[in-house]
Amino acid sequence: MLYVENLHKSYQIGKEQYEVLKGIDLSVAKGEFVAVMGPSGSGKSTLLNCMSCYIPYEEGKVVLGGQEIKGINEKELANIRNKKLGFVFQDFMLLDGLSIYENILVPKIIQGKVRRKEEQRAEMLMEMFGITHIKNKYPAEVSGGERQRTAVARALINDPLIILADEPTGNLDSKSSNKVISSFQEAREKLNATIFMVTHDSFAASHCDRVILLKDGMVYQNMQKKTTSGKFQDELLLAIKEMSEVKKDDLI
Amino acid sequence: MTLYSMQSKLRRANKKNYVLYIFCNFIAMMLITAYTAMMMSPTVLDVLPEGGDSRKQMMAVFVLACVGCTVFTIYGTSLFFRMKAKEIGLLMALGAGKNRLSAMILSETALISSVSSLAGTICGIPFAWILWRLFRLFIVDSKEMILRFDYSCLLVSIVFLVFIIFAACMMGLRYLKKTNIIDVLHEEHKNEPVPETGRIFGPIGILLLFTGAVCGYVAPRVYMKVMSAYPPAWLNLFYAPVFIGLYLILLHTIVHGWKKRKNRYKGIISRSMMKFQGKQTVNNMLVVAVLAAGAIFGVFYIPISMTGQMIELSQRPYSYMYKYPGDTVGLKADQTEQIADAHDLSLKDWQESEYLTLGMDGIQEIEEDNDKFHEEYTELLQEGSFLSEDSYNRITGQNVQVEDGTYYAVNNQEETVGFYLNQNGTMLTNMVTRENLATSFKGFVNYNLLVDTGGGVYVISDRDYQRLNSGIADEWKGTMAFFNVAGEDSYDFAKDLLYSLIDSFGDKGEVISHYDRVAKIAAAENGEVYWGDTDVMTQISYQNPDTSEFRGYWKYMPQFQIMDKNDMLKNMAVFFMMFLFIAIICLVAAMIICYTRCMTIAANNGYVFTDLRRLGGSSDFLEKEIKSQAVKVFSVPYITGAGMMCILYTLIMYGNDGKISASEMYGLLVCYGIVLILSGIIYLLYRMTSKKIADMLM
Numbered sequence: 001m002l003y004v005e006n007l008h009k010s011y012q013i014g015k016e017q018y019e020v021l022k023g024i025d026l027s028v029a030k031g032e033f034v035a036v037m038g039p040s041g042s043g044k045s046t047l048l049n050c051m052s053c054y055i056p057y058e059e060g061k062v063v064l065g066g067q068e069i070k071g072i073n074e075k076e077l078a079n080i081r082n083k084k085l086g087f088v089f090q091d092f093m094l095l096d097g098l099s100i101y102e103n104i105l106v107p108k109i110i111q112g113k114v115r116r117k118e119e120q121r122a123e124m125l126m127e128m129f130g131i132t133h134i135k136n137k138y139p140a141e142v143s144g145g146e147r148q149r150t151a152v153a154r155a156l157i158n159d160p161l162i163i164l165a166d167e168p169t170g171n172l173d174s175k176s177s178n179k180v181i182s183s184f185q186e187a188r189e190k191l192n193a194t195i196f197m198v199t200h201d202s203f204a205a206s207h208c209d210r211v212i213l214l215k216d217g218m219v220y221q222n223m224q225k226k227t228t229s230g231k232f233q234d235e236l237l238l239a240i241k242e243m244s245e246v247k248k249d250d251l252i
Numbered sequence: 253m254t255l256y257s258m259q260s261k262l263r264r265a266n267k268k269n270y271v272l273y274i275f276c277n278f279i280a281m282m283l284i285t286a287y288t289a290m291m292m293s294p295t296v297l298d299v300l301p302e303g304g305d306s307r308k309q310m311m312a313v314f315v316l317a318c319v320g321c322t323v324f325t326i327y328g329t330s331l332f333f334r335m336k337a338k339e340i341g342l343l344m345a346l347g348a349g350k351n352r353l354s355a356m357i358l359s360e361t362a363l364i365s366s367v368s369s370l371a372g373t374i375c376g377i378p379f380a381w382i383l384w385r386l387f388r389l390f391i392v393d394s395k396e397m398i399l400r401f402d403y404s405c406l407l408v409s410i411v412f413l414v415f416i417i418f419a420a421c422m423m424g425l426r427y428l429k430k431t432n433i434i435d436v437l438h439e440e441h442k443n444e445p446v447p448e449t450g451r452i453f454g455p456i457g458i459l460l461l462f463t464g465a466v467c468g469y470v471a472p473r474v475y476m477k478v479m480s481a482y483p484p485a486w487l488n489l490f491y492a493p494v495f496i497g498l499y500l501i502l503l504h505t506i507v508h509g510w511k512k513r514k515n516r517y518k519g520i521i522s523r524s525m526m527k528f529q530g531k532q533t534v535n536n537m538l539v540v541a542v543l544a545a546g547a548i549f550g551v552f553y554i555p556i557s558m559t560g561q562m563i564e565l566s567q568r569p570y571s572y573m574y575k576y577p578g579d580t581v582g583l584k585a586d587q588t589e590q591i592a593d594a595h596d597l598s599l600k601d602w603q604e605s606e607y608l609t610l611g612m613d614g615i616q617e618i619e620e621d622n623d624k625f626h627e628e629y630t631e632l633l634q635e636g637s638f639l640s641e642d643s644y645n646r647i648t649g650q651n652v653q654v655e656d657g658t659y660y661a662v663n664n665q666e667e668t669v670g671f672y673l674n675q676n677g678t679m680l681t682n683m684v685t686r687e688n689l690a691t692s693f694k695g696f697v698n699y700n701l702l703v704d705t706g707g708g709v710y711v712i713s714d715r716d717y718q719r720l721n722s723g724i725a726d727e728w729k730g731t732m733a734f735f736n737v738a739g740e741d742s743y744d745f746a747k748d749l750l751y752s753l754i755d756s757f758g759d760k761g762e763v764i765s766h767y768d769r770v771a772k773i774a775a776a777e778n779g780e781v782y783w784g785d786t787d788v789m790t791q792i793s794y795q796n797p798d799t800s801e802f803r804g805y806w807k808y809m810p811q812f813q814i815m816d817k818n819d820m821l822k823n824m825a826v827f828f829m830m831f832l833f834i835a836i837i838c839l840v841a842a843m844i845i846c847y848t849r850c851m852t853i854a855a856n857n858g859y860v861f862t863d864l865r866r867l868g869g870s871s872d873f874l875e876k877e878i879k880s881q882a883v884k885v886f887s888v889p890y891i892t893g894a895g896m897m898c899i900l901y902t903l904i905m906y907g908n909d910g911k912i913s914a915s916e917m918y919g920l921l922v923c924y925g926i927v928l929i930l931s932g933i934i935y936l937l938y939r940m941t942s943k944k945i946a947d948m949l950m
Contacts, residue, residue, distance in 0.1 A: 054433040075349050082347020093342050097265025109258050110348045
């Protein structure tokens with residue numbers, strides 16, 4: 001579904017050049033729910049933004065559904081963002097002037113295809129994520145958790161190849177976080193959605209099939225979930241603890 | 253729902269953002285159109301002399317107003333797009349193609365900019381008319397003040413309008429050109445930090461400010477002295493350090509502040525917030541400081557010009573003074589008495605004196621090509637009106653002793669018109685007999701009523717007067733009359749007297765004050781045409797004795813206290829109103845920039861205030877943080893600009909004659925009073941803006 005090969009990305013801050021991603025390799029299979037964890041500055045969000053074609057990268061490959069995204073023209077890139085990718089941002093990024101229902105339909109509005117079929121899908125997603133009752137409300141009138149579930153529904157409206165989520169529970173309390181994670185799980189189970197999520201939250205990550213640990217712009221560990229969420233969370237915490245003690249030379 | 257209907261719904265939801273943008277464009281275009289309409293109005297152009305300083309000042313302030321309007325339009329636009337950035341970024345993130353977004357943003361921006369700018373342009377001329385009408389209604393009205401427009405002024409507005417639309421579209425496209433969508437999404441939170449400068453930059457700024465002011469002031473004089481040429485326009489570049497100095501002062505204010513802080517943590521949040529949004533804040537402050545200086549310049553023009561005149565008028569020892577040349581019938585005492593009788597008045601303190609018009613030699617600047625000049629001695633340089641020592645003492649009540657072979661020039665009490673008087677004469681000439689008398693300049697005597705900036709009035713000894721009087725024709729003689737009236741002085745009497753005086757001239761003496769018969773003879777003898785017979789800049793006519801031109805420039809214009817008082821405002825009305833208009837435009841532009849800057853700071857720092865509230869910041873604390881930033885945006889540039897102008901005017905007053913006279917001091921005090929009133933207006937706007945920001949953030 002998606003693979004990343006030898007991805008490099010640097011930022012120029014003043015006269016200094018900072019290399020944030022130092023050759024990342026990873027892949028995500030269809031229907032998989034993958035999380036990326038790592039300390040601040042490890043390059044999680046940069047990796048996600050490069051995979052989303054939001055920011056340009058210098059070297060490496062990002063291949064989505066068999067198509068490499070680097071070097072393709074602007075129009076095609078917009079088409080990929082619209083049809084093949086779904087995004088969930090930490091700060092929801094809903095349009096305040098549109099209702100919850102209209103926000104979900106924005107990707108379809110961009111395509112210029114809002115027919116009955118699309119409206120039915122939006123209604124189905126709202127039903128699935130328990131936000132039908134706030135359909136006609138505006139983002140400022142609903143809770144953070146409801147806003148994020150709206151964002152998840154918006155990401156799924158086009159039935160994308162993959163959903164990229166950047167710390168989707170970062171701005172939420174634990175109850176709302178649970179509901180958002182449940183939404184992802186439900187999307188995967190019912191819609192066979194593929195989800196790639198960057199998170200700091202070990203509890204959220206413990207619900208994923210696999211967790212990739214990043215450190216200093218490189219993949220430190222790839223952890224497959226083989227047990228219950230609770231135990232997997234313990235494993236994750238242990239791995240994170242170990243990671244903080246390991247020197248750079250030990251990275252894979 | 254389509255992309256366009258979605259846009260229209262978002263527009264409705266974000267209407268405050270659109271209203272601010274429309275307001276900025278509207279105001280900018282209205283101010284520019286109103287100013288251009290006034291600047292190009294025949295009403296104004298007829299009064300401000302072509303090539304004169306007033307027109308240059310008007311043009312300089314116009315450039316300033318254009319810069320100000322450009323700045324706040326660009327700021328309005330950037331604020332608009334900053335607030336819209338999330339929307340644009342999100343649509344890009346969700347797959348809207350740049351071409352589609354470009355078309356959508358360009359059409360929306362072009363439409364809104366065009367409509368708001370066009371509305372501003374359309375309202376500009378009525379705005380100028382209403383403002384002018386208010387001046388006429390509440391301040392002063394005269395025939396000259398009837399406002400006429402030259403509609404070609406709209407061409408300037410159209411150029412500015414096109415610029416606004418172009419700049420807005422370019423700014424919109426700038427967001428779309430960004431390759432990093434995350435940057436667009438987070439544009440609202442983007443910082444613009446000022447460069448970290450050392451504490452020394454503040455004092456360096458002050459030094460540069462003063463150095464620039466002194467160099468700019470002195471450079472043309474030095475150039476004239478050294479190069480014997482008229483100063484070229486590029487010499488104004490010597491003023492450039494003023495702007496650099498001003499920038500450094502404002503930068504220092506934002507980065508360090510001028511107070512030595514005992515507690516380094518006091519105000520640390522607002523200071524750091526300003527610092528991280530400081531780049532544009534400092535740029536804005538610079539423009540506001542210059543605009544405030546422009547406004548103060550415009551508003552000072554009135555008291556500085558008028559206070560001295562008002563004092564001079566009220567202190568005149570004679571209410572009436574007139575003169576007429578000897579070859580006209582003139583008004584004798586009995587005729588004047590008759591006119592006074594008709595107005596139930598009688599004459600008192602009557603004094604009458606004969607004077608001679610003589611040729612004077614001196615040094616003249618002769619213009620060459622390439623703006624160069626050289627000085628040349630000219631035997632028949634100019635004419636002067638000469639009183640005998642006895643006549644002068646009788647009229648003035650002074651006791652001046654004049655030695656034979658010397659002369660005194662009559663200056664005003666404050667000795668501010670010495671520039672117009674011949675201080676280098678070595679020879680006086682009877683223009684009929686051509687008899688010469690060697691002489692030398694002895695100094696000034698002071699009597700306001702005898703001041704004549706045309707050729708000047710001089711005093712010679714009785715013996716020299718008799719010598720030069722010998723064989724002189726009537727046309728080179730004249731009579732001066734001075735008197736007061738018993739009874740209630742009336743404007744109608746003064747007017748009748750003026751008309752009678754004009755009638756008594758017949759067709760003679762219909763010339764402007766600088767018309768010089770001696771220079772004309774000298775030109776004719778050299779086979780040249782006298783400039784006064786060719787120049788049509790200031791033509792006067794006995795047919796229009798009530799016009800500003802006639803009363804301002806007639807060579808024999810009498811000085812009637814009641815008429816001068818009444819006419820002073822009317823004669824100078826257009827002049828003054830234009831400068832008042834300039835002040836209003838600059839002040840409005842400055843206040844709008846301050847307002848939009850504060851709104852930008854509030855919009856950019858919204859998330860900081862949210863964080864502060866989460867960290868337990870009380871409403872009072874947050875309000876204090878808001879106010880401490882807004883107060884800087886409003887007060888620092890205003891104090892700097894106004895302070896600069898106060899110092900400049902005081903220095904000019906002092907620099908003219910090495911002292912500040914009583915009337916100048918009164919003028920300056922009135923100016924300082926106006927600065928205080930304007931400070932009050934700025935303070936009110938600051939309070940309103942702070943409240944609006946507080947409502948927005950809390």
